[in-house]
Amino acid sequence: GDSVTQMEGPVTLSEEAFLTINCTYTATGYPSLFWYVQYPGEGLQLLLKATKADDKGSNKGFEATYRKETTSFHLEKGSVQVSDSAVYFCAPMEYGNKLVFGAGTILRVKS
Amino acid sequence: GAVVSQHPSRVICKSGTSVKIECRSLDFQATTMFWYRQFPKQSLMLMATSNEGSKATYEQGVEKDKFLINHASLTLSTLTVTSAHPEDSSFYICSARWGSSYEQYFGPGTRLTVT
Numbered sequence: 075g076d077s078v079t080q081m082e083g084p085v086t087l088s089e090e091a092f093l094t095i096n097c098t099y100t101a102t103g104y105p106s107l108f109w110y111v112q113y114p115g116e117g118l119q120l121l122l123k124a125t126k127a128d129d130k131g132s133n134k135g136f137e138a139t140y141r142k143e144t145t146s147f148h149l150e151k152g153s154v155q156v157s158d159s160a161v162y163f164c165a166p167m168e169y170g171n172k173l174v175f176g177a178g179t180i181l182r183v184k185s
Numbered sequence: 186g187a188v189v190s191q192h193p194s195r196v197i198c199k200s201g202t203s204v205k206i207e208c209r210s211l212d213f214q215a216t217t218m219f220w221y222r223q224f225p226k227q228s229l230m231l232m233a234t235s236n237e238g239s240k241a242t243y244e245q246g247v248e249k250d251k252f253l254i255n256h257a258s259l260t261l262s263t264l265t266v267t268s269a270h271p272e273d274s275s276f277y278i279c280s281a282r283w284g285s286s287y288e289q290y291f292g293p294g295t296r297l298t299v300t
Contacts, residue, residue, distance in 0.1 A: 117294065118278070119291070123287075173229075175229040176228055177228045
């Protein structure tokens, strides 16, 4: 089955710093790719997605590009805020609409 | 947006007893619900997929007789942990989607502690 390797955290940044969270995956075929975010005390929420190679998903200032050649889907944001502090999960969707989650990366943003 | 609730949010039970966790879609009809388990500092592991009105499909290594899943209506799925043991202590999360939509909406999770 598919698998995901995600950047280990926690990642601690100052406000307005640039963020990158790396994600690489192994899969048969070309799965749709997702980033989910879990804010403290809340359920996972879809942050962004990309469904085919070279697609760029974006939302709330976050971006990730589907790189087929490197099987990667790195999450980036140009200027993080304290409110971005959360756990971020990379997840390809394999056959049968099953999400395969990475280990999650804790992001802490300090003011 | 679509809201999924779980009840209870936390439960403590004694070893050998059974505990039921409910997952409800509050403002949409969930044709498919998923149950995940999350260990501390680890990823979510899919336990089973349930479609309304049919038997759940369990992932490899998940004991279907221990983790009973019922998806009796389009808004409710239940997970019953039978004869719970301390190793079943974990964070259980459900998600739901409708039709052929790719997006899953997640509940806030249930923390189970077995003493």
